[in-house]
Amino acid sequence: MTAVQLKGVRKDFGGFTAISNIDLDIRSGELVALLGPSGCGKTTTLRMIAGLEVPSDGQILFDGKDVSEVAVQKRNVGMVFQRYALFPHMTVEKNVAFGLKVRGTDKAEIEQRLEDILDVVQLQQFRHRFPAQLSGGQMQRVAIARTLITNPSVLMMDEPLANLDTKLRGEMRRFIRDLQQRLGITTIFVTHDQIEAMELADRVAVIFDGKLAQYDAPDALYKRPGSIDIADFMGATNVFEAMIRGKTATAPFGSLAFATDATDGPAHVMLRGEAIDLHLAEPPETQNQIRGRVSAREFFGANITYTVACGDAQIQVIEQSRRMVDLDQEVWLTIPPDRIWIIQN
Amino acid sequence: MARKSASIALNERLSPYQKLYLLLIAGFILGPFIPLIIQSFAFRWAWPDLLPGTWWLEQRERAVLPLAWDYVISPYSQVWEATLNTVFIGCVVTVICLFICLPAARVLARESFKGKPAFEFFLSMPLIVPEAAIGIALLMIFINIGLAGTYTGIIIVHLIPTIPYMIRMLTAVYQGLGRDFEEQAMILGASRWQILRMVTMPMLLPGIVAGALFTFLVSTNIFLLTFFMGQGKIVTLPTLLFSKISGGTLDASAAGITLVVTVPGIILLLITERFIKEEAFGKGFGN
Ligand SMILES: Nc1ncnc2c1ncn2[C@@H]1O[C@H](COP(=O)(O)OP(=O)(O)O)[C@@H](O)[C@H]1O
Ligand SMILES: [Mg+2]
Numbered sequence: 001m002t003a004v005q006l007k008g009v010r011k012d013f014g015g016f017t018a019i020s021n022i023d024l025d026i027r028s029g030e031l032v033a034l035l036g037p038s039g040c041g042k043t044t045t046l047r048m049i050a051g052l053e054v055p056s057d058g059q060i061l062f063d064g065k066d067v068s069e070v071a072v073q074k075r076n077v078g079m080v081f082q083r084y085a086l087f088p089h090m091t092v093e094k095n096v097a098f099g100l101k102v103r104g105t106d107k108a109e110i111e112q113r114l115e116d117i118l119d120v121v122q123l124q125q126f127r128h129r130f131p132a133q134l135s136g137g138q139m140q141r142v143a144i145a146r147t148l149i150t151n152p153s154v155l156m157m158d159e160p161l162a163n164l165d166t167k168l169r170g171e172m173r174r175f176i177r178d179l180q181q182r183l184g185i186t187t188i189f190v191t192h193d194q195i196e197a198m199e200l201a202d203r204v205a206v207i208f209d210g211k212l213a214q215y216d217a218p219d220a221l222y223k224r225p226g227s228i229d230i231a232d233f234m235g236a237t238n239v240f241e242a243m244i245r246g247k248t249a250t251a252p253f254g255s256l257a258f259a260t261d262a263t264d265g266p267a268h269v270m271l272r273g274e275a276i277d278l279h280l281a282e283p284p285e286t287q288n289q290i291r292g293r294v295s296a297r298e299f300f301g302a303n304i305t306y307t308v309a310c311g312d313a314q315i316q317v318i319e320q321s322r323r324m325v326d327l328d329q330e331v332w333l334t335i336p337p338d339r340i341w342i343i344q345n
Numbered sequence: 346m347a348r349k350s351a352s353i354a355l356n357e358r359l360s361p362y363q364k365l366y367l368l369l370i371a372g373f374i375l376g377p378f379i380p381l382i383i384q385s386f387a388f389r390w391a392w393p394d395l396l397p398g399t400w401w402l403e404q405r406e407r408a409v410l411p412l413a414w415d416y417v418i419s420p421y422s423q424v425w426e427a428t429l430n431t432v433f434i435g436c437v438v439t440v441i442c443l444f445i446c447l448p449a450a451r452v453l454a455r456e457s458f459k460g461k462p463a464f465e466f467f468l469s470m471p472l473i474v475p476e477a478a479i480g481i482a483l484l485m486i487f488i489n490i491g492l493a494g495t496y497t498g499i500i501i502v503h504l505i506p507t508i509p510y511m512i513r514m515l516t517a518v519y520q521g522l523g524r525d526f527e528e529q530a531m532i533l534g535a536s537r538w539q540i541l542r543m544v545t546m547p548m549l550l551p552g553i554v555a556g557a558l559f560t561f562l563v564s565t566n567i568f569l570l571t572f573f574m575g576q577g578k579i580v581t582l583p584t585l586l587f588s589k590i591s592g593g594t595l596d597a598s599a600a601g602i603t604l605v606v607t608v609p610g611i612i613l614l615l616i617t618e619r620f621i622k623e624e625a626f627g628k629g630f631g632n
Contacts, residue, residue: 052528072531079532085525089547099533102543150533 001028001186002062002153004049009058011044011210018044019210021058026203028063029184031177033191033201037233041210042190043082046156049188050079062153078152082159084143086131092142093118093127099150113149120179121145137168141175148183155180157189161196173200194234198222206230223272224260224341231270231343237316238271239343249342253310256288258340268343273318275339278306278325279332288340290315290333294325308333378607384600417601424605427585432609434496434571434581435564438503439557442511445504446556450515455524468512471505479505480573487574494576502570507560514559518552562610582606 004026011019019041026032034042047053049060051072059066067075086095096117100110118124121141131139140160147155160176161169177200180187191197197204198218206213206221214226225231231239242249242256249256249269256269283289292310299321306317308331315333325331359367387397417424452458453465471479483502484493492498526548530540546553568583575584586606589599 050532052532072528073534073536075532077532079529081525081529083525085523085529087526087530087544087548098530098535098543102530102533102535102539146533 001184003028003064004154004186004188005059005061005064006045006049007059007061009045009048009055009060011041011048011053012056017210019048019055022207022210022212024205024212024215026186026188028186031180031187031189031200031202033189033197033204034207035191035194035197035204035233036207036213038192040207042192042207043158045207046079046158046188046190049154050077050156051075075154076150076152077154077156078147078150080140080143080147080155080157080160082162084131084139086139086142086146088131091128091130092123092134095131095142096123096146096149098146103150117145117149120148136164137172140164140172144176144179148179153186155185155187157187159190159192161191161193169196176200206233208233223339225270225343227345228268228343231268236270237273238276239268240271240313242267242269242342244342244344247337249340251313253290253292253313253315256335256340257337258342259338260340260342262342262344265344267345270341270343271315271335272339272341273305273316276315276317276333276335278308278317278319279334280325280329282332283334285334288335288337290335292331292333294327294329294331297325297327306331378604381600381603385604417605422602423580423585424582424602427580427582428605428609430579431565431581431583434499434503435561435609437496437500438507438564439560441500442504442507442560443553443557446508446511446515447553450512450519453512453516454519468509470509472509476506476567476569480570483570484573493574494578496579498574499571499579499581502574503564503567505570506567507563510563511556511560514556515549515552518549518556522548558613561613565609582609 004024006022006024009019009022009024010017022045024032024045034045036042044053048055051067051070054068060068062075087098090098093114097110097114100113105113118127121144123138123141123145126134126138126142131142134142140163144157144160157176161172164172173196176189189200198221201218203215203217204221205215208229214221214230216224221230222234225234225236228239240251240253242251244250244262244264244267246264247257247259247262249258249262249267251269258269277283290308290310292308292315294306295309295314296307298305298307302321304319304321304324306319306325308315308317310333317333383397416422453461480502483505487493487498492501522545526544527540530544535543565581566583568587571579571581572584572587575581580588582602582605586599586602589602
């Protein structure tokens, strides 16, 4: 397998800078998600790795070797386009075999590998159909099969799940992860959905405005976002301004003790809703205790989100739906110090 | 089968007025050919008779074939030579035109560069400037460099009015074909030539066929430029026809030649009909 490295990569389109500076280290066999809002430069990054765009500056290395001089055809990468780009005038079979045919692989071997890959993506009974006669999920599997049959050393997928309906999305998510684990192929996929990124990826690269904002394992990214924007993008709701002194953060609703390292001064304190305990009577422990009143309640089936008014601040608490707390009920919130995260600057 | 049911459907959908309208249009297009056909089978058709006074059939012992057709088939008429010339020139012009216009259309459809609008305007110049002006200007040059009266000379002048049409049609088709397909093919390892042959060409085929057909028809119909450049040494169907009728007589043989002139276009249309999807034409002309 192949390790991919981006070193100070920049990309300008005319006077417009799409990627200002990205350093990214992708280990061999790793599944990495590029996560960011639409227009932040995810597709451009993939296209540079594939060789479809030339970086304006910086280097792209495969296994430590600079590939800037290597033609697209010789990079041996695979890319599944956002809209699949299946050749409309070819059947499923011809589409899938395309990569081998242009390499001049002999007929018997093409036949063999075609059978194998069609089994893997479960498309045997559709092999004689044209793309226009397939559903979205089937088209996607054709696109993946067409790419995998060439044994690429890096597999890239641009928003592979964006065009599928919810149920199919879950199915394809499992399919992609199983496939990736089975083949152990270095995979980079693009998404703007943080849930998708966290579920699938070994590591997530968050890109904002053409810059790498944070590159971390999913749980680290979720629990310890590096900035308010990242916290916001990762779905954090309880972020409050606070003053740090030692191991205490003073927020509008009271003082909280925390465990992580922080320097003194103004900062933001982040409380993950599912880490907060909600009590109906005053709890014995007094550390990190916040008193408030339930002001809203949202029911999501398995979970309930309560909004608790604590002075001027609104704190959201997520709880499994084992009970229903009434609106306007007086409650006490507690949060363990090691579940509090401080975002500085 | 499909065509039959389509025509039935059409019949059911049309009101009597619409049918009458269609009939009038058909009459307008086909009407002029009726006297030609009659003329070509006449033995003598003198003014002011509505129909020929003597038909060829009544004079069978004097002429084995209708007079017109007898003449048309004979080597004196040069019809056979002119037909070969016309088809040959048309084919070469079409192929060269495609080779020039495919890359040009690709750039025009996908890239934006400084001076592109001006370039596009220049492309339509040959359609605006009178043919005679171009013809005379070029003739002076071609006589000097010895291209007048040669096939090369005629083919070059035929490219002048056909290239703008072809580029316009192909640009429209290219605009409909995203880059994704070619980029995907490239990533899958295809060389430029393989991409052109296996991806681009098949996907552009309807547009290419429409453009080629159109170019061929335009080329086979160009009179003035051919007349100037041919210098009487190379006859094509339009120049032959013109020399035939320029004397002012519209006799049976002229009628015969006129009918022959329309044949290549009709045959070509029938051959290529199955390639041409409405969209290809629609796109081509819509832009
Ligand atoms: N070929 C191009 N020419 C000019 N601007 C481009 C080109 N490709 C992308 N961009 C711009 O670069 C930015 C990043 O695009 P892209 O990588 O497609 O974003 P994403 O995939 O994250 O939605 C966008 O603002 C886009 O408009
Ligand atoms: Mg994109």
